[in-house]
Amino acid sequence: MEIEHKNQNNNNIEDLKDLFEIDYVYENDPIKRTINITNLEDKQSLLEKLKMKIISMSNCELKKNSNRIVFNDGDIQSQIMIIGEGPGQKEDEIGKPFVGDAGVLLNKMLEAINIDRQKVYITNVVNYRPPNNRKPEPSEINRYSVFLREHINIIKPKILILMGSTAMEALFGQTLKISKERGKWKELIVNQKTYQTILTFHPAYLLRQPDQKKYSWIDLKMIRKRVDELKIGI
Numbered sequence: 171m172e173i174e175h176k177n178q179n180n181n182n183i184e185d186l187k188d189l190f191e192i193d194y195v196y197e198n199d200p201i202k203r204t205i206n207i208t209n210l211e212d213k214q215s216l217l218e219k220l221k222m223k224i225i226s227m228s229n230c231e232l233k234k235n236s237n238r239i240v241f242n243d244g245d246i247q248s249q250i251m252i253i254g255e256g257p258g259q260k261e262d263e264i265g266k267p268f269v270g271d272a273g274v275l276l277n278k279m280l281e282a283i284n285i286d287r288q289k290v291y292i293t294n295v296v297n298y299r300p301p302n303n304r305k306p307e308p309s310e311i312n313r314y315s316v317f318l319r320e321h322i323n324i325i326k327p328k329i330l331i332l333m334g335s336t337a338m339e340a341l342f343g344q345t346l347k348i349s350k351e352r353g354k355w356k357e358l359i360v361n362q363k364t365y366q367t368i369l370t371f372h373p374a375y376l377l378r379q380p381d382q383k384k385y386s387w388i389d390l391k392m393i394r395k396r397v398d399e400l401k402i403g404i
Contacts, residue, residue, distance in 0.1 A: 211248050216324045224297050224317055232256075232298035232310060237403065238265045239297050242321075248291040249402045251327035253275075253318065255295055255336040255372060256306055258331075262299040267292050272373040279373065283394040286352060288404045291325055293318075295340045296368075306336055308344065315340040323361045328400050330358060330365045331393065334372030353389045355396070 221241050226232060240257035243266045252268075262268035268276050277287050296306045296314045318340055322330065332338050335348040341358055342351075351369045351373070358367040370389040371382055397404060 188295060202392075210247060213324055217242065217246060217321075218322065220317060220320055225263065225404050230313075232296055232300055232306070235301050236298040237262050240265055240267050240294065240299070241297055242291065242293045243267050244287065244291040245260045245289050246291060246325065248289055248325070248395070248404070249400075250285070250290040250324065250331065250364040250404060251325050251329070251330045252290055252292045252333060253295060253337045253340075254292070255374075256296070257299040258293060258303050258374075259299070264366065268373070271377060275371050275373040275377060279390060282387070283390050283397075285394075285397070285404055287398060291327065293321055297337050308339075311336060319360050321364070322358075326363065329396060330367040330368065330394065332369045334375060337372075338369050342369075352385065353392060355392070366396065368396075 221239065224241070225239055233239075236257070240261045254267060254272075257268045258266065258272070260273075263268055267273075280290065295318055296310055297317070300306050300310075332341065336395050338346055338348055338351065342356070348369060348371065352371060354369065356367045356369070358365045368389065370393075371386050376383050376386055
């Protein structure tokens with residue numbers, strides 16, 4: 171099997187190949203993009219207001235047991251938005267999503283389809299660390315889903331990637347199963363706007379169940395294909 175690549179270290183390519191059992195690593199030429207400064211300033215302002223709204227929330231057990239809010243990371247102008255579950259210990263310490271072991275794997279997953287993590291936008295369903303890294307409770311998911319929908323409406327991505335069952339439940343309800351719904355494009359309507367959305371496994375789950383990585387690679391290839399179809403410069 172051959173791997174086509176440009177400007178990449180051979181060791182990195184082999185790591186990706188071993189990680190996802192792949193025979194190709196995507197690459198494409200960089201695309202120049204113009205930035206709408208007014209839109210950027212508007213987004214920054216709206217995001218800051220949303221962040222303060224979450225910080226000001228009362229009677230939240232997650233907030234009481236955390237060190238800091240974990241709100242976002244990446245490019246607020248990105249047309250790709252990734253939503254995970256919630257902060258872990260490392261994220262709670264640093265204040266950014268996906269910076270622990272799951273974050274390292276996420277970086278490799280994105281690199282495998284030639285997407286730079288800093289060129290996507292990342293957040294979580296809940297913005298404070300659940301005690302002992304437990305899964306957020308349904309009441310917590312429901313409460314934070316209001317903020318999450320507002321978050322999506324501010325970023326307005328062309329592609330929305332939901333990682334794990336918590337993200338799926340927050341936006342599609344609790345009747346679906348991630349094992350059956352992953353790898354399918356869905357339409358999510360937020361504030362009368364439709365978002366192309368795909369469900370896939372959370373990197374933390376893949377660390378516990380490495381045999382499932384082959385399915386994530388299928389999902390990643392679908393994401394890369396849609397990025398190319400929509401001519402997203404990333």
